[in-house]
Amino acid sequence: MPQIFSSRFVLFLKLAIVGMVLFLLGAVVLWRIVTSPLASVGAAIEQPVPFSHKHHVSDDGIDCRYCHTSVEKSSFAGIPSTEICMTCHSQLFTDAEVLAPVRASFRAKKPLRWKRVNDLPDFVYFNHSIHIHKGIGCVSCHGPVDEMPLTWRAKPLTMQWCLNCHRAPERFVRPREYVFDMNWKPKEEQLVLGKRLVEKYNIQSKTDCSTCHR
Template sequence: MPQIFSSRSTLVIKLVILSIVFLFAGAILFWRATMSPMPAIGKPVEQPVPFSHEHHVQDDGIDCRYCHTSVEKSSFAGMPSTEICMTCHSQIFTEAPVLAPVRASFQERKPLRWKRIHDLPDFVYFNHSIHIHKGIGCVSCHGPVNKMPLTWRAKPLTMEWCLGCHREPERFVRPRKYVFDMDWKPREDQRVLGKRLVEKYNIQSKTDCSTCHR
């Protein structure tokens, strides 16, 4: 059978294929190296200002929605703007050194660069509003934030962990009016209550890939 490609052409084709393989492998390694991993569970994350949920929520009684303004109507909970911080801190602790970055941000009109703690990969779709509408409390995913002097990740947020709730939502669902109550406890068996709420809120046990990977 006559040779289709010359030795030189064969060498060029092999080099091109090899280059593509190396480029693909290099792209994967670069992506893994530059991808920001989520902080370790239980380890506080250093922020531009040492914000204490324990002080603001537990002691002062500030509702989650005051700072996370879009949590009920958007996929993203929203980070508080400096203007929100200054509604209080233009009146109290106005000279506190620890709040100097907040005052500077307000005066210079430059937002504070908070570090994400619960940062899911870009290929995962998560919607805060639908979970809240279905009666999943903040504490289910974020842990007892109201008792954290500095914020840390409390749950693994892995696919298997998420699927655990999607497979048995009755273990976690609560009445909607208690979604933002960090200390709420059911007065009856959680599964009994949960099964009623699953039916009432029309919660479907969605475990197909397209639910989160769109």
């Protein structure tokens, strides 16, 4: 039976198939890199209003809990409502163009669609209140938010990163009264203080899967 395709065409077809497979593998690898938690570390997230934590916290001295109202009693820290923003901005910078979306939201009674910067997958359970109750400071997970003109993710928030703390909480725990103090530094060696607080706050080194995956 005569050969239907020439050897050159067969070679070209094989190379095309190999090239397509390599292209698909490269696309998958690139997608995994781009969507990796590490890719978003340090990258400011575009928001409907360019909110500056540095201005509100460092310059004006506003406490985290004023805007994140449920952080001490709920699993979710809470995203400030437009009404909270307007508590101040009905009196301050009332004509600022940058705040036009806030005023429009307030008039229309439609919330601003803020984008979550530190967003965990749906299959991960995280509770803000228990971490605060056990003496884990905001800066441990969110970085120096008080110095961010625009907010970005400071930590990778991967499972391994979380486990590093869960396995040795004494390296991170602080007195509860300083949880919201972004500039707090221990007056003694952290491990000495941490071991004492771990016992005082009854902190358990929970690393089993059911702790976060429920």
